[in-house]
Amino acid sequence: MARSKPSAGLVRGTDTRVLDRYVDRLLIHALRSSQCKLMSIDAAGEHQEIMLPSGLGAAALKGTSCFLNLETTAPELRTLLRPSQIAAEAIDRVNAYVSPRNCGTPLHFDVRTVWIVQLYGCKTWMVGDTPAVHAPHRNCVAPQEASWIDYDGRKLPRPRDLNEAVLRPGDWLMVPQAVWHQTHTSVGSVSVTLAAPA
Numbered sequence: 001m002a003r004s005k006p007s008a009g010l011v012r013g014t015d016t017r018v019l020d021r022y023v024d025r026l027l028i029h030a031l032r033s034s035q036c037k038l039m040s041i042d043a044a045g046e047h048q049e050i051m052l053p054s055g056l057g058a059a060a061l062k063g064t065s066c067f068l069n070l071e072t073t074a075p076e077l078r079t080l081l082r083p084s085q086i087a088a089e090a091i092d093r094v095n096a097y098v099s100p101r102n103c104g105t106p107l108h109f110d111v112r113t114v115w116i117v118q119l120y121g122c123k124t125w126m127v128g129d130t131p132a133v134h135a136p137h138r139n140c141v142a143p144q145e146a147s148w149i150d151y152d153g154r155k156l157p158r159p160r161d162l163n164e165a166v167l168r169p170g171d172w173l174m175v176p177q178a179v180w181h182q183t184h185t186s187v188g189s190v191s192v193t194l195a196a197p198a
């Protein structure tokens with residue numbers, strides 16, 4: 001199991017201008033017409049992802065709903081949700097994550113650098129220090145109890161020490177490409193990820 005440590009090395013900040021009623025309405029409109037995947041734990045205790053029809057969230061199911069590519073419905077979300085410290089050209093995709101209480105995402109890394117913006121509730125992030133691989137070509141989810149992870153025949157050690165960051169409304173955090181991270185919320189959470197171009 002990973003241990004938490006102080007988050008001094010994380011790139012993060014606060015930009016409360018994203019907490020706006022117009023942005024809320026635009027986001028809700030985009031959620032209604034976006035494809036959604038439910039991320040949950042299967043009967044064996046492992047991560048699973050189930051694609052749902054467009055506009056259908058998984059409110060009745062236990063897990064985090066990920067609404068994909070909101071910028072296709074509401075392109076201005078790329079600008080309205082972008083922290084002012086981040087260059088506009090750095091963002092080309094917007095996903096939203098709706099997590100009921102006591103949910104989150106397992107240990108994984110992504111092929112893109114992402115900026116997370118917390119909109120409602122509170123979410124705890126556990127983030128590694130360095131990329132697990134150079135130039136990843138796919139995302140990777142760590143099996144629940146594995147001490148190492150197979151990434152296309154390469155054995156990656158499970159990280160032991162992760163930085164802890166608690167995000168509240170208006171807070172943002174950058175997670176670089178291929179850096180291990182996992183999340184949890186005890187109270188429920190709505191956040192967005194703004195992804196760098198692939």
